[in-house]
Amino acid sequence: MTWIDRLTLFSLFDLAALALLVCGWLWIGWRIENPPKGRPSVSWLMADFRRDWMKRMVERDPRIFDAQLVGNLRQATAFFASAAMIAIGGGLALIGNTEQLAGVAEDLMQDSAPAFVWEIKVLLVVLFLSNAFLKFVWSHRLFGYCAVLMAAVPNDRADPQAYPRAAQAAEINITAARSFNRGMRATYFALAAVAWLAGAAALAAAALITMAVLYRREFASQSRSILLRTPPRSKGDTAS
Known part of the structure; x- marks a missing residue:
C-alpha cells in the first residue's frame, strides 16, 4: 500500500482537524511572541521584569x-525535559504495539481502523513531545549561559561594564524563558493531539480549547492584570 493509499484511510474531517491543530499551535505562539500594540502578553510583560531583575542584581550584595x-x-527546565523524554519513550513503545490500542478503541468507539491509523495518531503526539523536549533542553542550556553572564557582572556598580553585562544576562534570560514557554505550548498541544484517538471531532475541540486557554492566560488572565499594575513610586524614586 502506497502513502497515497494510506492517506485515504483518513477522512477530510481528520485532515481538517489536524490542520487546525498545527495552525493553531503556530498561530498562538506567534501571537504571544508578537502581541498587538497596546496589548502585551504575559510573556512580554515578564520580559520587562527580567530586565529589571538584572538591574537590581547589580545593586544587590551578596x-x-x-x-x-x-x-x-x-x-524546572530539567524536570520538564525529563518528563518529555519519558513520554516520548512511552509513545514510541505504544507505536510498536498498536494492536492493543486498536482493540481498546474498537471496544469504546466501535472503530475498526487499521493499525497504521493509530500509529500516525500516536506519532503526532510524539512529534509535539519531541519539539517540547528540544525546547526544554535548549532553555536549560541558555539559563546556564545566563548564570555565567551574571557571574561576569562586576560587583562595583560604578564599573562601566556592570550594567551592560547585566543587560546581556537579561536578554539571555529572556531567550531562555521564550524557549521554555515554547516547550510548554508544545506540551499542551501534545495533550490536545491525544484527543485524536477519540476521533476528528475530539481533536478539533481539543485544539480550540487549548488555543482558548493559552490566549486567556496570556491576554485575559488575572495574573496579567496584576503585572500591569503600576506600583506607587517611593520618595527616593520621585526625587530622582
Whole structure:
C-alpha cells in the first residue's frame, strides 16, 4: 500500500482537524511572541521584569538570591525535559504495539481502523513531545549561559561594564524563558493531539480549547492584570 493509499484511510474531517491543530499551535505562539500594540502578553510583560531583575542584581550584595533563582529555573527546565523524554519513550513503545490500542478503541468507539491509523495518531503526539523536549533542553542550556553572564557582572556598580553585562544576562534570560514557554505550548498541544484517538471531532475541540486557554492566560488572565499594575513610586524614586 502506497502513502497515497494510506492517506485515504483518513477522512477530510481528520485532515481538517489536524490542520487546525498545527495552525493553531503556530498561530498562538506567534501571537504571544508578537502581541498587538497596546496589548502585551504575559510573556512580554515578564520580559520587562527580567530586565529589571538584572538591574537590581547589580545593586544587590551578596547575589546569592539571584543565583538561587537561576538554579530553580534550570531545575524546572530539567524536570520538564525529563518528563518529555519519558513520554516520548512511552509513545514510541505504544507505536510498536498498536494492536492493543486498536482493540481498546474498537471496544469504546466501535472503530475498526487499521493499525497504521493509530500509529500516525500516536506519532503526532510524539512529534509535539519531541519539539517540547528540544525546547526544554535548549532553555536549560541558555539559563546556564545566563548564570555565567551574571557571574561576569562586576560587583562595583560604578564599573562601566556592570550594567551592560547585566543587560546581556537579561536578554539571555529572556531567550531562555521564550524557549521554555515554547516547550510548554508544545506540551499542551501534545495533550490536545491525544484527543485524536477519540476521533476528528475530539481533536478539533481539543485544539480550540487549548488555543482558548493559552490566549486567556496570556491576554485575559488575572495574573496579567496584576503585572500591569503600576506600583506607587517611593520618595527616593520621585526625587530622582
